Amino acid sequence: DAGVTQSPTHLIKTRGQQVTLRCSPKSGHDTVSWYQQALGQGPQFIFQYYEEEERQRGNFPDRFSGHQFPNYSSELNVNALLLGDSALYLCASSLQGMRTNEKLFFGSGTQLSVL
Amino acid sequence: LAKTTQPISMDSYEGQEVNITCSHNNIATNDYITWYQQFPSQGPRFIIQGYKTKVTNEVASLFIPADRKSSTLSLPRVSLSDTAVYYCLVGPSGNTGKLIFGQGTTLQVKP
Numbered sequence: 001d002a003g004v005t006q007s008p009t010h011l012i013k014t015r016g017q018q019v020t021l022r023c024s025p026k027s028g029h030d031t032v033s034w035y036q037q038a039l040g041q042g043p044q045f046i047f048q049y050y051e052e053e054e055r056q057r058g059n060f061p062d063r064f065s066g067h068q069f070p071n072y073s074s075e076l077n078v079n080a081l082l083l084g085d086s087a088l089y090l091c092a093s094s095l096q097g098m099r100t101n102e103k104l105f106f107g108s109g110t111q112l113s114v115l
Numbered sequence: 116l117a118k119t120t121q122p123i124s125m126d127s128y129e130g131q132e133v134n135i136t137c138s139h140n141n142i143a144t145n146d147y148i149t150w151y152q153q154f155p156s157q158g159p160r161f162i163i164q165g166y167k168t169k170v171t172n173e174v175a176s177l178f179i180p181a182d183r184k185s186s187t188l189s190l191p192r193v194s195l196s197d198t199a200v201y202y203c204l205v206g207p208s209g210n211t212g213k214l215i216f217g218q219g220t221t222l223q224v225k226p
Contacts, residue, residue: 004158035216040218041218042202042216042217042218043214044216045213045214045215048213056213058213088156090159103161103164104159104161104214106158107158108156108157108158109156109157109158111156
């Protein structure tokens with residue numbers, strides 16, 4: 001049973017560029033959430049996708065956008081990269097409508113460095 | 116979502132029991148308490164969740180007093196591999212996917 005997979009594992013970009021990060025959820029899961037984790041901080045919620053639509057959004061600018069595909073995989077896009085966007089980007093999957101409360105499964109993340 | 120307060124760091128030795136306490140004074144009636152563990156360069160991993168009293172699983176116990184304004188994660192007989200950051204989160208039940216993480220507690224286990 002495959003867990004949450006993210007690609008690439010590491011990425012280096014320069015300011016102003018655009019980046020796309022990818023996530024495949026755990027088998028059987030249909031909901032994907034994205035988090036940004038700066039060095040030494042806890043993860044910060046960016047947004048969540050379910051049924052190919054953005055369902056919730058955290059306090060992130062419109063430069064951060066996403067997409068979910070029919071197979072439940074997801075992409076996170078960041079435009080006009082800033083130095084402050086350097087962080088570990090985590091994808092978490094879950095099953096919508098679970099009655100057993102929050103238990104997200106996280107991937108190992110994509111480490112993005114903006115120079 | 117309720118704010119949590121936990122120690123920034125803790126030290127322990129192998130074989131000891133470690134208790135990490137989290138304060139959540141404004142926890143709501145429908146909030147659950149959840150703990151995650153995170154190793155460097157990995158995503159957080161669910162450890163345990165509870166609503167009240169005591170919950171135990173194969174890796175930890177969670178103690179929640181009657182007023183639910185705090186909770187304690189207990190790790191029995193820690194090993195070096197338990198060195199990690201531990202996050203306490205509170206939030207409503209249901210699959211919202213939106214977890215609010217604080218800075219967490221960095222546990223350093225020494226030989």
